[in-house]
Amino acid sequence: MQLFTSESVSRGHPDKIADQISDLVLDYFLARDSNARVAAETLVTPHKVVVAGEIRANFTPSHAELEQKIRSLIADIGYVQGKFSAQNVGIEFLLNEQSADIAIGVDAGDRKSEGAGDQGIMFGYATNETAEYMPAALSFAHKILANIYAAKAKKIIFGFGPDAKSQVTLAYDNNGKINHIDTILVSIQHEEVLTYDDIVKQIKPIICKAVPENLIISKTKFLFNPTGKFVIGGPESDVGLTGRKIIVDTYGGAAPHGGGAFSGKDPTKVDRSAAYIARYLAKNIVASKLADKCLIQLSYAIGVAEPVSIYVDSYGTGRISDQKIVELIKDTIELTPKAIREKLNLNQAIYLATASYGHFGRVYDEKTGSFAWEKTDLFADLNIEQHYNSSVA
Numbered sequence: 001m002q003l004f005t006s007e008s009v010s011r012g013h014p015d016k017i018a019d020q021i022s023d024l025v026l027d028y029f030l031a032r033d034s035n036a037r038v039a040a041e042t043l044v045t046p047h048k049v050v051v052a053g054e055i056r057a058n059f060t061p062s063h064a065e066l067e068q069k070i071r072s073l074i075a076d077i078g079y080v081q082g083k084f085s086a087q088n089v090g091i092e093f094l095l096n097e098q099s100a101d102i103a104i105g106v107d108a109g110d111r112k113s114e115g116a117g118d119q120g121i122m123f124g125y126a127t128n129e130t131a132e133y134m135p136a137a138l139s140f141a142h143k144i145l146a147n148i149y150a151a152k153a154k155k156i157i158f159g160f161g162p163d164a165k166s167q168v169t170l171a172y173d174n175n176g177k178i179n180h181i182d183t184i185l186v187s188i189q190h191e192e193v194l195t196y197d198d199i200v201k202q203i204k205p206i207i208c209k210a211v212p213e214n215l216i217i218s219k220t221k222f223l224f225n226p227t228g229k230f231v232i233g234g235p236e237s238d239v240g241l242t243g244r245k246i247i248v249d250t251y252g253g254a255a256p257h258g259g260g261a262f263s264g265k266d267p268t269k270v271d272r273s274a275a276y277i278a279r280y281l282a283k284n285i286v287a288s289k290l291a292d293k294c295l296i297q298l299s300y301a302i303g304v305a306e307p308v309s310i311y312v313d314s315y316g317t318g319r320i321s322d323q324k325i326v327e328l329i330k331d332t333i334e335l336t337p338k339a340i341r342e343k344l345n346l347n348q349a350i351y352l353a354t355a356s357y358g359h360f361g362r363v364y365d366e367k368t369g370s371f372a373w374e375k376t377d378l379f380a381d382l383n384i385e386q387h388y389n390s391s392v393a
Helices: 014-032 063-077 100-106 136-153 196-210 270-287 322-332 337-344
Strands: 002-009 037-044 048-056 090-097 120-127 160-172 178-190 221-224 293-300 309-313
Touching: 002 136, 014 037, 014 048, 014 063, 048 063, 063 090, 120 270, 136 160, 136 178, 136 196, 178 196, 196 221, 270 293, 270 337, 309 322
Parallel strands: 048 090, 178 221
Antiparallel strands: 002 160, 037 048, 120 293, 160 178, 293 309
């Protein structure tokens, strides 16, 4: 057996608070100027939130309005008392103008000449391991926390704080198939009065409903707050920074990450938009049964519209060769930054929802336009095997 592990964190984790604030700032600007340029970074400490970055927009922002939105978000996450709370925390803005040198490359206007906002490599991944075409360990870790906090919001469980982490370890057989869940770990902030038995009694049933019942066997291990106590949490325990949970945001370590974080960046930044289109491509390839799993790598140069490279790895599961998949991609979709934004309708205020429980494996929301990169419509009108010989080259 091979063991593989992924983790997730709750909305109240310090780094995730920072991600959410950065994406709230981004949404604030895009809601008023769909062509705004935003690169917002957030530092969260027990006493102060610092929002810094580079902005260019066609309006003058109201720091008072933005501050109130941040306080409302902090309260919604669950921080309503203590040092770090919606009412007590200080908020400071250190926002500057975007560099004119960067603007040269991304303001050309048309799809063929408007370049990428930076150089870099971006990855997209999909697998038929789950219905969401996501790695199972990460999918389960996200669902465990999402379900716990949904139960908390409905007052089904009591005594828990906003900060939490989950971790799921899966055991795979020699054929690469999931055999069982080896370990489930949940560390969750709690009130002093809650005992270990109180925590297990409330949380374990939710965990068991969040994962496939057949994967929990007699030797599956459950770990809860292994230090024995998790009363002090959130920014009072650890400072938070935007972009420190990029593996939680993407594929849980099952696939590479190019290095760039997503939150706080407008979609001219290919760190974000190209990672979204790479996921869209990989998911559509797997959903179309061209491969059981697929990795896409795209690379860009600052100020250059077309990608420098397109790489595909179907891990030997492809029905056509990886090179033919590359050709199929080139024949089917345009991958310039502006074309990506138009295809996925990215110039909208849709990003706060992405900042917790992963940017991928989510449900496309027709009403808001969120998570358009999760649609599986790319090859809907194309007979792939007729267009490309199905033999693997």
